[in-house]
Amino acid sequence: TFSYNNIIGIRTPDKGFIKGLISSKSKYPIYKYGGGICMTSSILHQAVKSTDLPILERHNHVANVGYLPRGEDAAITWGVEDYRFYNNLAHPLIIKTHINSGLISISLYEELPTPTIYLGDRELLFIEKPFIEEGISYAELKGIIDNFPLTAEMKEILLITAPNSPITITTPENKHYIPLRVITAFLNYEISWDAEKETIRLTLPAYFPS
Incomplete structure (x- = not known):
């Protein structure tokens, strides 16, 4: 109260x-x-x-x-x-x-829960905590680049490059928080949410080394 x-x-x-x-x-x-x-x-x-x-x-x-x-x-x-x-x-x-x-x-x-994100059994670490807004999980750009096989270049737009192809994302107000599902779909990761433990688990594709 x-x-x-x-x-x-x-x-x-x-x-x-x-x-x-x-x-x-x-x-x-x-x-x-x-x-x-x-x-x-x-x-x-x-x-x-x-x-x-x-x-x-x-x-x-x-x-x-x-x-x-x-x-x-x-x-x-x-x-x-x-x-x-x-x-x-x-x-x-x-x-x-x-x-x-x-x-x-x-x-x-x-104040929505701060999800803990796992890639396989490894917890991913972020400087700024991930958050959930309207059912969508967001993670900071630097943490995404550090944890995934990606590179990024910021000009007028944000260009994120994977080993095979680029993806272009425009981030609102230059906050540089990326919807996690955009990245996982881009890399063909499987994503699952455990509401009780407030954890997100990503399954690494077989063609990426663990």
């Missing part, structure tokens, strides 16, 4: 919080340390409600907020009001926050 108050903690000046305007029923403006952080909890709520994650606790401000329609906010008060939701996914969640020119955006990502 995610709890905003548990993650952020008590808002005190020694933690870097400054006084900001809070929502209250008072006729006069009230300023407290951490006033204004409800904008982040409210934006987080927008991200959460776009998913199937169950929301366990949410409160509205006593007055309208200027950055969201009425009823779409998430008020936070230490020890009184919290914003909580439950992660019903199979893996942990990653919350990414981006601030640019005063605009806040929050995105949620499921």
